[in-house]
Amino acid sequence: MLSGDVTLRNARVHGTHLGAPVAPLMGAADAGGFYRADIALRGGMIATVTPAAGDAGGCGPSSDLEGPDLEGRIVFPTLVDCHTHLDKGHIWARQPNPDGSFGGALAAVASDSAANWSADDLSARMDFALRCAFAHGTSALRTHIDSQSPQDAISWPVFEQMRATWSGRIDLQGVCLVGIEALRDEAGFAALAQRVKAAGGVLGAVTYMVPDIEALVDRIFVTAMELGLDLDFHADETGDPDAMSLRIIAQAALRRGFGGRVNVGHCCSLSRQPDAEAGRCLDLVAEAGISITTLPMCNLYLQDRRQDGTTPRWRGVTLVHEMRARGIAVAIASDNTRDPFYAYGDLDMIETYRMATRILHLDHPTGDWPAAITDAPARVMGIDAPQIAAGRSADMILFRARSWTELLSRPQSDRIVLRGGAQIDTTLPDYSELDPLMEPSE
């Protein structure tokens, strides 16, 4: 077991995980953007990060290097998952999606939440999911919380309890999730916004093209400004090119001069629109300083799902390269886990990044995409980005891989996770633990 004051010698650290001031001091990066580094851990913190002493051209101190020689294996900081749904997680066995469609998911979740989402049920499933995320190396996570009444009164206290229980291991944030039409009930939404504010949460909604969409989006911005809350939307999770609520969100942010953070997830329909139309929308998103979160696994699963036995023709994901070209911050996140919106998943951000690389072509070159699971989601959440940098807690993941092809070809089930410099137990919870919760409801 790794722990104590050691130096991890001859590690490979990606430039985006070192932090801007450090990378230029580290010598030359390899073709994958990795630097060879010696990482000294003292008292649970990273004391120094220096060019690997044994590396050609390295200039780091070599005399007091005690600790394992990683022989060029990759070290990541811990990871940030900024868009999940802990409240729905792991219900698949009792409430599957009958046909894998978006509509099927909505109906299945509505039925399961009405029948089963007690405080005990939510707590057990959320804790299970967080133990998975922790074992995989996640240190911060934002969850959306279905917040239609009366579920909000059950789910938000559970979330607050979970956040306290997990404090110091996973930094938890909550966002309320309601359909945008819920804002027609002004008093009801005002009460929900106060609940979210009291919990230190973020205001959110699912946006789609209802006739009064502009007024409703405007209302959520006004509410967020009055209460000093950030915003996080689900927008345009459809292949319908006429779904343009992302543009309406950007226009509202600009019109209102919104000073908080705005993040928008999904935005699938953008990639079904003519290039010029999508480009105009993205110019507004860039101008408004909005960040985007792409959810490639869930979108691949739900979008273009056909009921006629034919094969899907598009990948369901948004225009991430066009966004980055405009300087828009793009985060990658897990989304749903073993629920009717996504039958699979384990809150493993390495799986998510591996899938994102294939689905979104985040390779050849990799460029700064590794920041999409550390720096970019940390910005979405307004927290410090995990980094391999002096003065940071020694929170990191060690892989038995030396290049992107080695890292992304295997599930990395044998990864070592250090928290505060000590190796944690990465044994995943057993699914059978959930069996008592999975009896189908009457």
Ligand SMILES: O=c1cc[nH]c(=O)[nH]1
């Ligand atoms: O992808 C989605 C959309 C809405 N609600 C979810 O839980 N997931």
